[in-house]
Amino acid sequence: MLDIKFIKTDNPKPIPGPENPLVFGTIFTDHMFVMDYTEGKGWHDPRIEPYAPISLEPSAMVFHYGQEMFEGLKAYKTDDGRILMFRPDKNIERANNSNRRLMIPEIQAEDFLQAMKELVRAEQAWIPAKEGTSLYIRPFVIATDPFLGVRPSYTYKFMIILSPVGAYYPEGLDPVKIWIEDEYVRAVRGGIGEAKTGGNYAASLAAQMKAHEEGYSQVLWLDGVERKYIEEVGAMNIFFKIDGTVVTPQLNGSILPGVTRRTCVELCKSWGIPVEERKVSVEELEKAARTGALEEVWGSGTAAVISPVGHLRYEDEVFQIGDGGIGELSQRLYDTVTGIQLGRVEDTFGWTVEVK
Ligand SMILES: *Cc1c(COP(=O)(O)O)cnc(C)c1O
Numbered sequence: 001m002l003d004i005k006f007i008k009t010d011n012p013k014p015i016p017g018p019e020n021p022l023v024f025g026t027i028f029t030d031h032m033f034v035m036d037y038t039e040g041k042g043w044h045d046p047r048i049e050p051y052a053p054i055s056l057e058p059s060a061m062v063f064h065y066g067q068e069m070f071e072g073l074k075a076y077k078t079d080d081g082r083i084l085m086f087r088p089d090k091n092i093e094r095a096n097n098s099n100r101r102l103m104i105p106e107i108q109a110e111d112f113l114q115a116m117k118e119l120v121r122a123e124q125a126w127i128p129a130k131e132g133t134s135l136y137i138r139p140f141v142i143a144t145d146p147f148l149g150v151r152p153s154y155t156y157k158f159m160i161i162l163s164p165v166g167a168y169y170p171e172g173l174d175p176v177k178i179w180i181e182d183e184y185v186r187a188v189r190g191g192i193g194e195a196k197t198g199g200n201y202a203a204s205l206a207a208q209m210k211a212h213e214e215g216y217s218q219v220l221w222l223d224g225v226e227r228k229y230i231e232e233v234g235a236m237n238i239f240f241k242i243d244g245t246v247v248t249p250q251l252n253g254s255i256l257p258g259v260t261r262r263t264c265v266e267l268c269k270s271w272g273i274p275v276e277e278r279k280v281s282v283e284e285l286e287k288a289a290r291t292g293a294l295e296e297v298w299g300s301g302t303a304a305v306i307s308p309v310g311h312l313r314y315e316d317e318v319f320q321i322g323d324g325g326i327g328e329l330s331q332r333l334y335d336t337v338t339g340i341q342l343g344r345v346e347d348t349f350g351w352t353v354e355v356k
Helices: 061-065 088-101 109-122 198-202 205-213 259-270 282-291 328-341
Strands: 031-038 042-050 068-070 073-077 083-086 134-143 155-165 176-180 218-222 230-233 237-242 245-249 275-278 294-301 305-314 317-320 352-354
Touching (some): 042 109, 068 088, 083 328, 088 134, 088 259, 109 155, 176 205, 205 218, 230 245, 237 282, 259 275, 259 294, 259 305, 282 294, 282 317, 294 328
Parallel strands (some): 176 218
Antiparallel strands (some): 031 042, 068 134, 073 134, 083 352, 218 230, 237 245, 237 294, 305 317
């Protein structure tokens, strides 16, 4: 158990009302969680303090060599006023996998969960109640040694900030257009693709801008070696329903193992739908699209939960999926996952954790 010190703000901010669109990642609550790490001493001084700028030396290692990891999950308010988090144990497990890959000291799972719960509890007035809204939780660790040499840092800061977010699709699930990138790659096996870390996002920006210029909202990455097999979308994993079977790229070391991905796989299996985690080539998709076997395509991630894909572009070809609306299975997954998150569908898997 952490003994978390609470330093309350003297300056509470106005909490956004239901008219506020809550654009993702723009508004932060009054407090944040901070805990420091020092070699030899371990993690220490856990505290919840006023949300404010932090002071670091310009030589702090995170600015130069990118030793950092982050997570993303949400807290939801149920109709009967309870607060639920969705599978936080999976985010914590992944955070420590990222930590190990990046030589960042691990954080005890119980401490991590306690820190998120205490912060969310302290800030519960900020959890928006309107349909589709939630409180986004962003835990992260940064390397803070003032040193320009290359080695793992001896000191770190673990922080958690919270941000109320609006409905991802205020007008209902709207299929997105996706650009299959054949020039840039996001990650290669053996690299840091399976860690949730800023460097992967820095690597993705050039392709994202290229896709935006072409009128596409997201990039679908191919494997970094042959550029033949599908990996994942910007911040989502990807699923295809081909001839009644759900297919998703297998976790191969360069794909980020999404919690929503795992949830989709487990739900489909529980419904008796065949699921294959394996290599999927662009060629296979091309053929499936041509013969009409490509029934549905969707992305999975914490932000949108399920994001139907209506249109894929690869070089000069366009694959149109279905009739441009949301597929039946995509809708069923969306309704079930969001239903469990909001306490409206019975949580037979024990996925939700209540913040009391
Ligand atoms: C976070 C993330 C995902 C989705 O993971 P979830 O746990 O489902 O939110 C997928 N791809 C990348 C690159 C990510 O950073």
